[in-house]
Amino acid sequence: MIIAVDGMGGDHAPKEIVKGCIQAINELDVEIALIGKKDLLEKELSKQKFNRSRLHIMNATEIILNEDKPVQAIRKKKDSSMVVGLNLLKEKKVDAFISAGNTGALLAGSLFILGRIKGIDRPAISAVFPTSKGMSLLVDAGANAECKPRNLLEFGLMGSVYSEKVLEKKNPSVGLVNIGAEQGKGTPLIKESFELFSKTDLNFYGNAEAREIPRGIVDVIVCDGFVGNVILKLTEGVAMTIMSMLKKQFTKNIINKLGAMLLMPSLKEFKKNLDYTEYGGAPLLGVKGAVIKAHGSSNAKAIKNAIKQAKVFAEKEVVQVINNEISRIGDEENA
């Protein structure tokens, strides 16, 4: 199993990326293809001790920046770490590809270079989402701001496969984000999607109100990319705001400081539950290859966990299973 990693993408590249790759080699049964400017990568690698036989550097002279326009960047920067990585995946020289770089470019590049799975109209970015009942998967987390009912159905099917294979949920439940629980509520998009879902053999829960999402009411949360992006970012924002409000209380006076000190081990455990670096990255679903978008601010631990996730993504042949299962919900032209 060889996982390709974009050494140049993300706020802390290449340092944290390199450290994450080494952690993965030390802890997991993987080989890493680390892609980027060879001299920069070698310099970071020389600082660390590890089994070098399992890390291969692939030189790539260009870098796609966050401010680059996605489509243009993919077309023009042929020797960028991202394009080189996606080509390696296409040619099956590696089993999965991870990048913490430009999200739009990674999505565009995956579409152009790997292509869509037959029967999938719109590939999606999904996000692993911590809830009080464990991990849920949100699809689409931001790739498709506007959707048709058929798109939501595809998101549900792909999410269901990923949830079962990688997150190890048995017969994962799939819910549609809506502003009411009853059938017949919401926009035409949701009403029509509800009917499409009802005709499949997915474990369809029905409508899921946003209030219930953090409680883990469903395993797969389906919505358009606009709503999905709002859900993902708002959850992060609310959690961070509450944590910083709490922190203020904890340091307000000597009694509070003492109280917080006593609670510290539990608070750390609690914080870990909310920490995205624990959960790896956001899998791209619907393209012909196992691609994971790591958070732009990924540290070494986040990269290591993304590699761990990518390994299962590839091992469980999620792409192949989606390809097989999509026929269950009928052809896109007939939907």
Next chain:
Amino acid sequence: MIIAVDGMGGDHAPKEIVKGCIQAINELDVEIALIGKKDLLEKELSKQKFNRSRLHIMNATEIILNEDKPVQAIRKKKDSSMVVGLNLLKEKKVDAFISAGNTGALLAGSLFILGRIKGIDRPAISAVFPTSKGMSLLVDAGANAECKPRNLLEFGLMGSVYSEKVLEKKNPSVGLVNIGAEQGKGTPLIKESFELFSKTDLNFYGNAEAREIPRGIVDVIVCDGFVGNVILKLTEGVAMTIMSMLKKQFTKNIINKLGAMLLMPSLKEFKKNLDYTEYGGAPLLGVKGAVIKAHGSSNAKAIKNAIKQAKVFAEKEVVQVINNEISRIGDEENA
């Protein structure tokens, strides 16, 4: 100043509603018109001591239930507490109306009985939203699941007036919820709305990402009712989930219990910040009258705070100001 209160709406009616009205009479300079089944209301009132001269019971023999279909309920239940209250407001016998009952019916009734302010295409439900910088106002919080750019512009203008007059924000900033901060991001709805907002003299902030909302990045958060409902309910859900996860940590062992005990006064203060009952209710904006939707599970304190808010809503003549200001953004036909 007479505030009409629906005595029969909400999960804890009439008991908590009556108690809230009495608290308001004891603490605020208001008269209350309490509407509902006279015998039930009298029974609750007889348990309390207060200045009865400032509370007037208006008998209404019917009740609109949560499961009633909104439009049908308003048309058929002419002697319901909700319809009677809205008629009192229309006839200017009261200055504002509050109900914790069926939201859809309150919205439909306000539209039919009070009517829209001239120039407002779509009245909205707004929600007062606690952030780390104080109160923001979210418009629309769920009345209009599908919107045109003109609707969002109206939401922004109405929200700006309410934020200035009732929440006492000076020159309130208005932001559009979007999945990216830069102009040109998002759906056609958002892009066109961005252009409309740019032409007004509102204090337009531009796009606001969901992550920034809990930090109070803007005073008025504008979005369609689907996204608004998701934002409102998800925030509630995330906050509740985090609180219950924390509570588990706080009671896990004797050391944690001790730590939590030391922190208790601060935790209570913190919880108060997140407590919707502190903030009154959700003002309906765009109808010809000051109407407030109180939370369905309102307790006495929530009702008292909604009455306090309704008083300012009426005193500051928010409806009249919206009516005057809407001309600033041009006629709806010319938009």
